[in-house]
Amino acid sequence: MNKEIRKLSQSFRCAFRGIAQCAQTERNFRIHLSAAVYVGLFALIGRLPMAQCAILCLCFALMLGAELMNTAIERLCDRHARGYDEAVRDAKDIAAGAVLVCALFCVVIGAALFLYGGAIPVILRFFAGRLWAAGLLILSVPFCIAFIFKGKLT
Secondary structure, three states, X not given: OHHHHHHHHHHHHHHXXXXXXXXXXXXXXXXXXXXXXXHHHHHHHOOOOHHHHHHHHHHHXXXXXXXXXXXXXXXXXXXXXXXXXHHHXXXXXXXXXXXXXXXXXXXXXXXXXXXXOOHHHHHHXXXXXXXHHHHHHHHHHHHHHHHHHXXXXX
């Protein structure tokens, strides 16, 4: 039994290592992660119902999972390709296309939840009544950009 627990904990360590590796090396993963943080924050401020927040969480998981799979495919292809290989190019393009489909799906779902759910006016009123919060949001943008393009928060 102890050996099984050790194997399970090791598999979780490997999974977290893979996520951290992707976050450190893949700009697009950091873009999706940053978008998820901002969208999640706006969902809370906009008081989206719990079911709609759950849908957003599913979109976040779908998007980040797709980006992780795309990265894995790209790394395997790059590792085993010798020079230009049309099949490798196709595999990488198809994986990138899968990420694009997921991203478009997430944008449509997010737009529907925020626009038709009435969250936008709530969010605008929140920031209009709390200028300090609007200032913090604006101040967070350069840190987010640094995280996306440098992989660090500073």
